[in-house]
Amino acid sequence: AQKITQTQPGMFVQEKEAVTLDCTYDTSDPSYGLFWYKQPSSGEMIFLIYQGSYDQQNATEGRYSLNFQKARKSANLVISASQLGDSAMYFCAMREFAGNMLTFGGGTRLMVKP
C-alpha cells in the first residue's frame, strides 16, 4: 500500500498567486516526520520544509507553509506569491520513527505562468 499520495500530477499557477500542493499519508506509527522537497529540472532534491507529528503549529519557512491536518492525515504545501523559479517537481515524504526509510510520494509538477 502506498504510504504517501500526491493526487495532482501537474498544477498551473499564475505568477504572484498562492498555490496548494496536496499530500496525504498513511501510517500507524504515532511518531513521524513529514517533509517537502523541490526537484528542479537539474535533478537535485532540495529540502523545503519539515513538520513533526507532535508539532502543535504548522511549519513555515519563508514563502512555504505546511497545512498539517493530523486527523485527516494530510500535509499540504502552500507556496505564497509564486515565482517563475518555483516551477519544478515537488515531492512529499515521510519518515516514521521506527524506520530507516524516507518514503516519497509520486510528486506534483508545478508550472508557474508569467
Add this chain to the structure above:
Amino acid sequence: ETGVTQTPRHLVMGMTNKKSLKCEQHLGHNAMYWYKQSAKKPLELMFVYSLEERVENNSVPSRFSPECPNSSHLFLHLHTLQPEDSALYLCASSQGTGARNTEAFFGQGTRLTVV
C-alpha cells in the same frame, strides 16, 4: 549546493558493461542512501547505510552492488544491467536514520541510460 556530490552526472552503458556511481558528502553525516527515480514512478529507496553498515536493502537485484568504505563515500557498482534500469540515481545523506526530523540532503543525481 547541498554538500552531496555525485559523479558522473550522466552515464551511458551497454548491458555487458561494468560501471560505478560515486557519491561523496562532507557534511559529517553518518547515514547515506541510494534512491532510484524512474519516469512516472515514485522515488524508490534502494539501499541505506548507517555508520558504514548496510541497514536496508529494498529487494534490489544483485546487478546493483553498493559499497560504503567510509561515512563520506558511497558507491553503486553496476553490472549486466537491463534497459529498464535506465533512471536517475540519487544519493542522499543524513545525520542518523531513526530520528523522525532528520531530513536528507541529496546530490544532483546520475542520469543512467542502459543501451
